[in-house]
Structure formats: C-alpha cells, structure tokens
Amino acid sequence: MIAVVVTRAVPDHLRGYIGRFLTEVVPGVFVGRTSRAVADRIWERTSLAVEDGASAIVLTDASREQGYEIRTAGSEPPNILDVDGLHLVGLVGPLIGREKTEGVKEST
Template sequence: MATMTVIATTAVSDHLRGALTRWMTEPMPGLYIGTLSARVRTELWSAVAASIGDGAALLLHPDANEQGFTLHTAGERRRTPIDFDGLTLIALNPAEPIDDETELF
C-alpha cells in the first residue's frame, strides 16, 4: 500500500534532484513529497544514500510504532536521530568541539 513520504535534502547534486522529481513533487527547493509504495521508497532511498556526496538527506514515512513514523538520515548533519526506548529523538551535535578550558557561562 502506498503511503505519504517526505524527503528533505541539502546540497545534493542535480542528478539526484532529477531522480527524486521523477517520483515526487518538489514544493520547495530540497523538499520532496509523494505517495510511494514501500518498495519504491526503499529503492529511492538507497539511491539517495549512495549518491549523497557532501550533502545530507532525511526520509520520513509512516510506520506502525508509537510515533507513527520512521526517520532515516544520510550524510553529515548536526542533528542526529537516536533511539530512546523506542522513540526517535534528535541529538544536536555541536558545530565545533567545546574546549575544556572554555567557560560556558
């Protein structure tokens, strides 16, 4: 059964953008929305993850869990999804490592 799927991208190639627009609508630059079967979604995400380069991408689709969705990421991002007892939470990684001698307050 086909379900609503959202893919958000940052700094990806034109080739990848073209591949995504074959299956999905791009209402804003880097944001793709479509109704895809699980098989098409999996194949499309595999292509995205394999050709992400220096960019980043996020896939969001409905799933049978407490939150009602599943989140996948590819590429380097400051925000990293983590599993916390079955819930997906987002950990914000600092842009630069904090020096031990730097006062935080």
C-alpha cells in the same frame, strides 16, 4: 505510505531522480505517496549519491509509536536516537546559557 525527503547540496541528477516519484514542494523538499518498495529504492539511491550534502527521509510507519521512521545520510547527519520506539534527534553543540550559569552554585 507518505514519504518526505529533505535534501541539501545534493547533485542535480539526484533531485531529478527523486522528482520522478515525489513532488518538490520547495527546493530540496519532496513529498508524496508511494509504496514501501519505491521509498526504499529512493532512499538507497539517495544515500549513495549524497556526497558532501545531506539528506533525510521520513516515512509513515504504523508499527512505530510516533507513526513514522526517520533515516539520514550525508557528511554530518544528526544523531537519531531510538528511545523505546521514539525517534529523538541528538544535536551536538554548545550548551545554551552555559556562560550564564558558570560560577553559580546550585542550591541544596
């Protein structure tokens, strides 16, 4: 299975641990081929040690419609929605363009 781990503001010991199993291609982004058991151990340790930072892991999963699964952890992880087997990322924030449409009537 292919695993991708993305970290932000995590302790150095965690980056060192992940680096034992995966290659750090750019700071905070790890990629590699591993077994499901090793990927689960990496995620277990990552989710416990994340503290004030954030982390996400993407794993190949042939049983899912998209062919992968997403897990997130940290102080403010995004909302991952599972809609009929598809992972969608729900972002919370201001609506783009809202100020342009205020006061504009919808056509009927």
